Amino acid sequence: MLSREECAKALSTVEGLEEEVFIRSVPVPLLAPTSQIQAAMWSQHFWPSVYRKNNPLGPHPAQVSRSTEEIRNDASIWMALAHQVANQTHAAGYGEPIGACIVHREEGKCTVVALAGDARWLHQNKMGSTGNPMAHAVLRAISMVAQKLVRAENRKTETKMMPILEFEAFQDNPLLDDEKNVFEQDHPCPDGYLCHGLELYLTHEPCVMCSMAILHSRMGKVIFRHRMPLTGGLCAEDRGCDHPALKGADGGRGLGLFWRRELNWSLTAWEWESGGCERPLPLDQAAHA
Numbered sequence: 001m002l003s004r005e006e007c008a009k010a011l012s013t014v015e016g017l018e019e020e021v022f023i024r025s026v027p028v029p030l031l032a033p034t035s036q037i038q039a040a041m042w043s044q045h046f047w048p049s050v051y052r053k054n055n056p057l058g059p060h061p062a063q064v065s066r067s068t069e070e071i072r073n074d075a076s077i078w079m080a081l082a083h084q085v086a087n088q089t090h091a092a093g094y095g096e097p098i099g100a101c102i103v104h105r106e107e108g109k110c111t112v113v114a115l116a117g118d119a120r121w122l123h124q125n126k127m128g129s130t131g132n133p134m135a136h137a138v139l140r141a142i143s144m145v146a147q148k149l150v151r152a153e154n155r156k157t158e159t160k161m162m163p164i165l166e167f168e169a170f171q172d173n174p175l176l177d178d179e180k181n182v183f184e185q186d187h188p189c190p191d192g193y194l195c196h197g198l199e200l201y202l203t204h205e206p207c208v209m210c211s212m213a214i215l216h217s218r219m220g221k222v223i224f225r226h227r228m229p230l231t232g233g234l235c236a237e238d239r240g241c242d243h244p245a246l247k248g249a250d251g252g253r254g255l256g257l258f259w260r261r262e263l264n265w266s267l268t269a270w271e272w273e274s275g276g277c278e279r280p281l282p283l284d285q286a287a288h289a
């Protein structure tokens with residue numbers, strides 16, 4: 001902290017300010033502007049301000065309600081698909097009853113881009129293990145989108161690149177018939193970055209690892225059904241770290257990744273209220289979805 005005199009003395013050494021340094025107080029906004037209009041207004045009244053789309057107060061209510069309207073009518077369809085694949089993968093013994101459905105939406109037209117169930121128990125010994133984390137439903141679904149992009153790129157350049165993402169640990173080859181049907185169809189818009197602007201429908205709130213994968217893949221919207229209060233990564237509430245069910249499970253920190261301005265400029269997340277459309281898919285509370 002400088003005194004006024006010290007400040008004036010320091011400024012008077014700046015070229016062009018030698019003559020008459022004067023100091024006065026001007027109140028300026030504490031937070032960054034929350035819209036383009038506000039940035040322009042503040043630039044005029046206070047100092048140059050730039051809107052960086054990272055609203056410090058959370059997603060703009062107008063954006064949230066616009067997006068909610070967009071998904072309101074057909075969310076139950078995509079959620080039903082996620083439930084279906086969750087039940088199938090569980091019945092087949094591949095993994096926990098967790099499912100993911102990725103949808104591309106453009107001008108009211110929707111296309112399912114990937115459908116994946118959890119496959120953590122495939123080729124895994126259940127004894128004392130939490131299964132293969134790379135085969136969580138979210139990672140499988142994102143990886144399938146990536147494979148589709150590689151496929152489209154190969155076709156365009158007529159190269160026969162080896163499918164580099166087909167690393168067995170990810171289990172991103174379709175295992176179920178429904179997964180395969182979706183996987184074989186082409187990506188409706190294979191030019192963007194990985195999952196930019198896509199919608200992800202999930203039976204369960206994703207674990208912290210999957211939540212970060214969702215952020216990094218630039219997913220546009222996430223809609224999940226069951227909260228995972230101890231291990232989920234999207235909600236911000238206190239997750240009860242001392243809960244006995246958490247013993248041995250690394251989670252429960254309430255990270256709230258669905259909207260952290262230092263991480264995320266565009267993802268918005270919803271908790272789906274089913275109204276009883278689908279049978280609940282209970283999961284061990286300590287499990288990471």
Ligand SMILES: [Zn+2]
Binds near residue numbers: 206208288
């Ligand atoms: Zn996960």
